[in-house]
Amino acid sequence: MHKYSKIMEQIQRKLAEYTASLYNEKILDEQFIQLQQLQDESNPDFVVEVVSLFFEDSERLLNELAKTLNQTNVDFKKLDAHVHQLKGSSSSIGAQGVQRVCISFRNYCDDRNIEGCLKCLQQIKIEYTLVKNKLETLFKLEKQFVDAGGSFPVV
């Protein structure tokens, strides 16, 4: 029993550290906390659900962005609309890295700067992959914690 609680402690510490690192590295912002606060007994998987939706939506948008940018006559209005969508969703889950790039992306859209847009798309992809990996790890850790008998909120 003692050993068990020690493991729990470890997982919990690991989880806390990992979560903190996500904020420190400016991958997530406080909006994510908002998200976590919305999760309760009646809605136990809320965060995972929203984030999964975000992944789904982002991938679709990233494809759209790449497609739009690849066209000979880039439709900047459409591009901007897509980026706007992505900015909206990333900001509402607190994926500030993605959101940040979206802002400059939109500036490039305004300037009709294809180079800049392509660069931003690349950056967004990187940021998105980063946040995706980080969040997936976080969920894994949380699952470990729950499986080990822990219960939220730990935040």
Place this chain on the structure above:
Amino acid sequence: MVCEMESDQTEYMEMEVEVLSSMWPEDMNENGKQFNIDWPGEDQDMLEEVNINEDSTIVDFKRLVELTNYSEKGSSQLAYLVKNWEYKQENAVRLLREELDNLSKQQQESELKKLEILEKYQFEEERYGGDKRPISILDEELKRYIFQEAPRKRNDVKIQDKLEIDAEYDSIKYWKQRATHLEKLLETSAQREQILTEKLQESIENLERQSSPVEELSQILKRADNFLHFVLQNAPVVIGHQDNELRYRFIYNHFPSLREEDIIGKTDVEIFTGAGVKESQDFKREVLERGIPAKREITFDTGLFGSKTFLIYVEPVFSKAGETLGVNYMGMEITDQVRKREKMAKLREEIAVQKAKETELNKTIHITEETMRAKQMLATMSHEIRSPLSGVVSMTEILSTTKLDKEQRQLVNVMLSSGDLVLQLINDILDLSKVESGVMKLEATKFRPREVVKHVLQTAAASLQKILTLEGHIAEDVPIEVVGDVLRIRQILTNLISNAIKFTHEGKVGIKLYVVPGPCPDVKQGSHKRMASDHSKVLAKICKEDKCTSPSHNALDRKGSGGCKDADGANERFMQNGEGNYSEQNGASIEDEVDDPNQQETTVWIRCDVYDTGIGIPVGADTARKYGGTGLGLAICKQLAELMGGHMTVSSKEHHGSTFTFILPYKVSPVCDSSDDNEELSEMDNHDTSSEGNDDDINSGFFQFQPRTLGSLFSSHSSGRATKLSPNGFGYNTLNKTNGFQVNSHSFPLDSNTSKETGSVEDACSVADAVDTCSDPESSFKHTRNSGNPSTSGREQNINGVLDHTPCFSSPNSETTNSDQGEITEKIEKSQIPEQPDRSSECSSSKDEQISKTSLKPKILLVEDNKILVMVTRSMMKQLGHDIDIVNNGVEALRAVQRHRYDLILMIINGARGDNALSSPVFAADDDVCMPVMDGLQTTRLIRSYEESGNWDAAKDAGIDEEVSPSNSLQRSDESSTKRIPIIAMTANAISESAEECYANGMDSFVSKPVTLQKLKESLQQYLP
């Protein structure tokens, strides 16, 4: 046995090779003695001259013997050779011995066989009388067996089997015959044995007689020598041995240029002259002395073989006693390699330099990028700050229109001015970064310079707190209309003027406009005497962008904004009780439009001086602190001027004043058509509607705004002057209101610059459409005025000193102003809290009618196209205890509103920024189609229109049909056709424009994204009971 022999042979071979290789160095120093020198490029000639021995290596045998005897190396080599010879002999002996062993072994075997046979014969003898001499036969057999090879042995056996005896078996004759036969065999056998023994003997003797070690040694030496020659045939190598006086004893050189006798017995120095010779000799000596082998690269430049680099290896040779006998020396010509190496080194160096440069460049690029990023960051930040800030300012402005006591009003005013200051600062930063990043685009619009100057001065006068005269002076040669970016020009003027006002405590501030021949900053057109006298001694020509000395001026305090007297008739001025009377003079100079039609589209350079009688640009740095400001304003002015293809300078004299000058090129449009100056119209707001006398302004060359407190004092003087200097000019008086107007005027927040007014109160939608950018109180006021007093359109502009481009005139007469003012205030008081009374009555009425309804949760509609946002917002609303309906776009929203009655709508505003916000569509959530669907602003407008009119005609016009749902529409028409649904905008780009737009389009409030629980809660609390 055979196998063994073979392996022995291999061993022997190996040994030989080993010996050779180990002898290599010894050979080199002990053989030959011809000094061969390689002459570059002339080898052939040299070869012809020199008698080349077939054996180019010549051995000083005496020396060799000496060396072999005395030097350790020599003796060790000798020992080695002897050892080798001994080994070989040993080997031979061993081989023989082995053979012998073998023989004896076979002999034994044969003896065994013989015994067997004997037994057999004995048996036969016993049987037949026996035979006395069988042994030798067998012996013979044995010998034969031994000396024959296996197959022959078999043959022998066969022969033996074939042995035939004629005699009858077992007869005496038989036995006799057999005995003779055997005897014969025995004889031959004995003979053979003897021969073999002899051979053996001979062989042994041969072995003993074999060659002496010396012979062998010289043979080996010869072989080695041959090998060496073979190997060294084409090698650029010189090998030599020198004694302890460094005289050559041996030299090997395949390409000799000197004869043997020229070399042997001489030293390097004696043979050659030139660079490197001495060095090489010294080096050899050094090795000789130190007794340690060494290598060195020496570049020679001798008369004999030119410039060559040799890698020289020198090793000392010791006697057995340890004395140094001389040195072995080996040199290899590596000139090419050295050259290559040097080239490589040079290349490497170049590469290194290149790399260093690259790194430097990268660093620079990196720094530049960082700087750009920082600037971008600043811009983004400013953007982000501006939106909430403009929210604060707007709210404060609305607050200031409410009933406040004196203290509260003061506080609110401070809030407003501080907020405006920050807003202006942020605008400046944004402008600057826009200009710097090259994003700023210029627009070419037609405008009238006179009016721009006038309005800038009017605006400044409106917020003037000091006793200053503001004047504008436009030379006659300045075209009526020019093409340029009027917004930017106005920005520069406004900046400069407010800067001038800030640093001027008495006297005047003015703008002077005149045409100059070209972009020459120093040309002073002294056409204006008055100016010259005022600004006579401008001494210092100071750097235009001196931040510490020219702090900006952004804070134009709105407190002092009083009414300005707009006296279109300049010559007639009425100053009574500090109040200006409005007077109108028509047709003073309508015919003055002279130049323009004649001009083709040409460029004129117009010089603009903004002068003041202020403190000048002080030398000390304290001023910045005393006056505050960042200097951003001037930096922007300068940048803008340059962006427009002109430039800006300043001249200043401390305590006397400064003149900021900018010269810009303008296009002059060929036709001056006052009807097509739409830009001008929008720019000037509703200026043209103001008065019939407007046309006069076009040509007026002089404006003056007198200090209000001293108005009477100055009026006659200035009017006189105006008349004198500019017969068709106009004078404007700044009048101080002594009655309640000043207090009232606070309710109309003034913004001297670009920040725009926003108000939340609106009850006249139709007007809002017409005057988008106007604040609500203003528009409501206008609405009233327009409807109430359509005839007095000239007054309209007089009161609303709201937007920077909206001039602040004084009202025609105080009574009208006051009454208007009262009316406005009333109106505002009524309208600022429009919902509460309505709502309460609504609530109470609904309570009476439907009790169940109050217990129902408020019905909320979310219009949002982003799935994630929908999910998050829904969840938040759930936590706040609300269930919401969700639609994805404006059309659906309208349908939903048509079907149900909502208590609140959360409306997405698409994120398009700035000017596009109204025009860019919201895309449907399914972006593949990219179908523009009605955006949030339009949706809101349509809903408001419905609320106003009670019908959906406007929506129908927009292509959205009402879904007929009788019960609902009945219910709606019963209950709430007039009721206003609170609509909260959810904006992604919470920038000021979108906030303004939100209000302008009839939204009640806005929440910036990302939406948080707190924000949502606060917004809901405002609108839900």
